[in-house]
Amino acid sequence: MAESAICFLFQQLSIWLQEEQKLIGRLRHEAEFIRGEMGQMRAFLRVADDKEESDLQLKEWVRQVREIAYDTEDILEKYIFQFAHQHARGFRGSLEKMYTTIKNLKARDEIASEIQAIRYRVQNASQSQQRYRDMYATMLPGSSLTLATANTWYDGRGDALLLEETEVVGIEKPKKQLLDWLSSTNCGLKVISVVGMAGLGKTTLVKKVYDDPSVKVNFDHHVWVTVSESFRIAQLLQDIIKRLVEEVKQAPPQGLEAMNDVGMREFIYNFLQNNNYIIVLDDVWTTNAWEAVRYAFPRSSTCGRGCVIITTRLSNVASAACSESNCHIYRLPPLPAQESKELFNRKAFPGSSCPLYLEEISESILKRCKGLPLAIVLIGGLLATKNNRIEEWQTFNQSLGSELEEDNLKRMWRLLWLSYYDLPYYLKSCFLYLSIFQEDQLIEKATIIRLWIAEGFVEAKQGKTLEQIAEGYLNELSNRSLIQVAETSRDGRPRNFHIHDLLRECIISKSREQNMVFVNSRGDSRWPDKIRRLALDSSINCAHQTCCFKNLRSLLLLRTVDSECASVCIRVLRGGSRLLKVLDLRKAPLDTIPDEVFTLYHLRYLSLRETRVEVIPKIIGNLKKLETLDLKGCWVTELPAEILKLERLRILLVYRYYGGFNAYLQAEDVQSFKAPYKIGCLLSLQKLCFIDTNETVVIREIGKLTQLQRLGITKLRREHGKELCSSLANLTNLRSLNIHADVGEALDLQYALSSSSSASIFPFLRCLVLNGSLDTLPEWIPSLNALTMLRLSWSGLREDPLELLQDLPNLLILGLDCAYEGEGLSIKAGGFQRLKRLNLMGLRRLGWVTVEEGSMPRLEELMVRDCKSMAELPADFRHMTNLRRVWFTDMGKEFVERVSEERRRQGDQWKLAHVATVRFLNTATGVIKTRAVDENVDSRFSTSDADYPDFIGR
Known part of the structure; x- marks a missing residue:
């Protein structure tokens, strides 16, 4: 660090x-x-x-x-x-x-x-x-x-090789999966990668598979080699050779120590040719380790079969090893709740059960272990020494972070930190910075990227934006199993991440030790003399003096805070914190922006998200280094001309939704802002949402913002359509475009977006939302080859739009919301080859939908809502083998009765019999009727429109 x-x-x-x-x-x-x-x-x-x-x-x-x-x-x-x-x-x-x-x-x-x-x-x-x-x-x-070989402390990684079967729980299902893959191995080579974070039990699982009697019988040669982060190619190859010859009671080949790498690989290859063998490479840290040995294993054989199993923390190592055919990746999940409890009780209460008075504390401790077997075993074993004394259990629970540094748990601490020490220097700061997020709080990708950039952690590289580089940092931390993807957008890209609670405790401790970040989330009584980054919650002790904040670089609020905590923030700002780069006051009870904010010459990131702020004063122009201005959820409707002085501004978010985000979003449901006429001078802007475009001059200025990746506009008038299309033609970097017509106005977008017929239109555009009446579908939409999400709202189209849309090569989500006034929709064979979700809502005249076989082969979800004229199921869905969820909301009485009768009468032959979850919902009465084949799927299913923020972004 x-x-x-x-x-x-x-x-x-x-x-x-x-x-x-x-x-x-x-x-x-x-x-x-x-x-x-x-x-x-x-x-x-x-x-x-x-x-x-x-x-x-x-x-x-x-x-x-x-x-x-x-x-x-x-x-x-x-x-x-x-x-x-x-x-x-x-x-x-x-x-x-x-x-x-x-x-x-x-x-x-x-x-x-x-x-x-x-x-x-x-x-x-x-x-x-x-x-x-x-x-x-x-x-x-x-x-x-x-470095790694010089470490003298014991991390206990080899203990997993000595565990008895009775000491392990929750291993049956993953063990069965690996054994099934092994039993299906034909002639040739199969590679299996087991990947997951430290402490999940990867080595334990593979050892139990390796020792299984069926494996001993079906493979002639068995080799287990621990690679680790300190591997050397020559030593690794020698270890494999020694274990091979030992098993058949032969002496190592003469001159093994002097043999070069090529010679050793050739020896292994010849030894294994036409034999059945299983090789385990445990704890592989780099793709180089795999590349060093991969060609030592025969790939094609007339009478032999081989299997190589790799355990690793790194996803890219798993992918590299399984880049060929006949390979599998098993991502080891945490222990389920019941198995976690069983393992914990076995360790914490040997020979007995958990006393009633310790159940609540046990649940709290177990929750923080998050299914991590190593943590459960070590913490349970430590608590077993406390003789069920409730006060000692309570103390341990309240001070788990510091307990991790004690000798009894240091083994886990050090095992988790191996991944940290393996990080390149530019990722260490980024990783420790994640300590600002609270326990169980999701890490929003967009937010952390902007914060890292503002802090200066992201190193510029030619040909890439800072946002692209920071996103690569996130992916690398995920690849190393230090953070996990918690939510993805509908096109499969990570949206939010989370970090294991115990790993979070580690980085909080390390951040404090290195004076990187101080998180006041537990009402700490002692604060450091110098604080450079401070994350606060409502438990702040107001007795703290502001004199220790003169070196402060970042001030962040962790959650909704009370007025007392907000007043302390103001005191911090008034206490000489003139070096601030990051100020995040989201959800603070503020009606106005404190004057002290505008004296922060170095400020790069300012978030007032979801505050009550209504006015941005002219002195905003003082913040010359500002890169992110986040006013989402505020009441700001106009920005002063002085905003144009912020030449470094990259992110400008000024909007809110009225009454939440409902199924039928109206133009007036989005509050946007009136921009200065010369907004086109903010040439660094990458995200701009939502801006009023009821002035021609503003529309022309938008065309100057050629770095824009996300654009949201409102109040567009029909007569401005041609001017808008002319401006959009310049925005070739757009990833997301959201256009709302003015109230009572139509969208007129039937104009060319390129002067050349061969030029690519919006080559990177992934998301498009058009909200407003359309005479016809804009002719340029079918040429958007990168488009993954399309939503048409209140379009009033009279011609079937699916004919023009069904050949979009990458479309994953399609929503038609009050967008079509015809009686029928037709999806031809071969149409929508990648579509995963189809929403048909508010199509009151729609009576039928035909779906030809060979169309929508990847469809997973179908929503039909408020289509009152539809009297029967839209199609025979039997050829859609990936369809998992179908829901019908606010449909006509005749439709519900007919479908219910068909389901009862046809049984297993029903059109939707293969679909895991089929749900009927009436929002007026709250009545829900569900047929769920897979109850686990149904329990996670929601009839809300929470997925629609995919169209809006962050």
């Missing part, structure tokens, strides 16, 4: 030296010296980050270096803040400048003195570094001894 701080400072110094030349002035020489010294420390810090846990002196040195980096950043930004505004003009401006110059002489001397002190500290740190470099020279890059 010290390396992260140094690399970040090194990057920032480079930016300052380049962009702030006029301001940095006298400090340039000092800044260059500090940058040079810090640069020389980076390589060694990779060793230090890993070794500091076992060397207290080194840990203190790392802490000092980290603080130097933080303090240097503070001083330079304070310097820029002090002198960034001294550019007044005219006579009055000259007087003010003279006065300011005299006034700041003392400040200049103070800052110069502080920089000199930093230089002295850097020199001392550089001298101390040499001693540690000599001590750990063998572990520096290029040496044969790696």
Whole structure:
């Protein structure tokens, strides 16, 4: 983590030296010296980050270096803040400048003195570094001894190989799945990857499969090799050879130690050719480990079959190993609730059952284990030593974070942290930053990406936006099983993530230790002297003084807070927190924006989401570095012209929904904002929602925002359609487009979006919403090859739109909401090849739907709502083998009676007999009738329109 701080400072110094030349002035020489010294420390810090846990002196040195980096950043930004505004003009401006110059002489001397002190500290740190470099020279890059092999602490990973079958629970189902895959192995090679986070029991599961009698009988050769993060190719190949020859009681080949990698792979290949074998590669950390051995295993054989099983924490390793045919990936899930409880009780109450007075505490502790077997076993074993004393159990439950650092649970702590230490430096800061999220709180992808960018954690790369790079960071953390995907959008892209509670406790502890983030979520009585990032909830202790906040970089509210907590936030802002980059006051009880916010020269991220703020003052123009302005859910309806001074603004969200987001969204249900006429000068904008377009000049300005990826507009008039299409033709980066007509107006979008017939129209557009009357479907929609979601609302189309839409190659979701006034819809054979969800709502005249065989082969969900003229089921769905959920809402009485009779009379031959869940709902009476084949599916099913935010985004 010290390396992260140094690399970040090194990057920032480079930016300052380049962009702030006029301001940095006298400090340039000092800044260059500090940058040079810090640069020389980076390589060694990779060793230090890993070794500091076992060397207290080194840990203190790392802490000092980290603080130097933080303090240097503070001083330079304070310097820029002090002198960034001294550019007044005219006579009055000259007087003010003279006065300011005299006034700041003392400040200049103070800052110069502080920089000199930093230089002295850097020199001392550089001298101390040499001693540690000599001590750990063998572990520096290029040496044969790696960091991981130098660790002396015991992590217990090998214990899983010694567990008896009776000590394991919840293994039957995954074990059966792996054995089924093994038994289906024909001649040739099969690869099975078992992937999941640390402590899930991957090794335990595979060992039980490996030891199963059927495996012993059906395979002639059995090899188990633990790879680990410290593997060396030669050693790995030698281990495989030794285990192969040991099993047949042969001596290793002569000269094995001197044999090169190619020779060893050839020996293994020849040994296994035409034999039945199973090889387990346990704990694989890199794709290099797999690439090093993959061709040692015969792939085609006339009389032999082989199976390689890999356990790994990394999804990309699993995918790489299973990139060929005849391969499987098993993503090991957490233990289910019942098995978790059984395992916990077995460890915490050996030979007995849980006393009634401990049941509630047991449930609380078990909930935080989240089905992680390692945590359940270790925590249960520790609690077994407390002799069922309720006060000790309660204390443990309340201080679980600190308990993890005690000797009894340190094994789990260290096992979880192996993944952290394996992270590249640029991900360590990002990962620790996740400690700002509360227990069980979802991590919104859009939010965390914007926060990381504002904090400066995301390193620019040529050819990619910062958002794309940050999304790659999230995917990499997910790939390493450090976070898990909690929700996906309907097109399969991750939307929200979550982090295991125990891993969250680890990063909270590490964040506090390294002064990265301080989360006041438990009413802490002691706070650090310096706080750089502060996340608050309503339990804040108001007695804390604001003097410790002068180094504050981020202030975030974790949840809805009371007025007392909001007042403390104001005190923090007034207490000299002038270096803030991130200010998230979402859901705070605020009617106006505090004046102090507009003095924050370095502010990059400002969220007032779901506050009562109505007016944005003109002094918003002071926030020259602002990149994100989130006013979603506020009452703001107009932005001042001074917003145009924010040239770095990338995200501008100013909208709210009235009465929630219902099934039939009307134009007037979306509150948008009136923008300044020259909004086109905000050339960095990537997201702009929702903007009034009842002025021609605004529509023309939108066409200048060529970086836009998401655009939401309202109050569009018919006569402005041509002008809008002309502007849209310039927005080739759009991913999401949401257009609402003005009340009583129609949408006229029948205009070319490109001057060239061969030019690609919206090559990246995934989501399109059109809300308003249409004479005909715009001709350019069928050419949107990237489109995955389309919603047409209140279109009033008289011609069947499906004929034009059914060839869209990537369409996954289609919604027709009061969009069609015809009597029938027809879906031809071969149409909608990738469609997963179809919504037909408010089509009052619709009487029939024909669906030819060969159409919609991947359809999973069908909703038909308020189609009162429909008298029978729309089609024979037997050929739609993927259809899992069908629901009919507010349908006519005749339809419900006829379908019910058909279901009763036809039984297993009914059109929807193969569908897991079929539901009928009347919203007026609340009556629900359900036929569920799979009750688990039905229990997760909702008749709400919660999926529709997919069309809106974040």
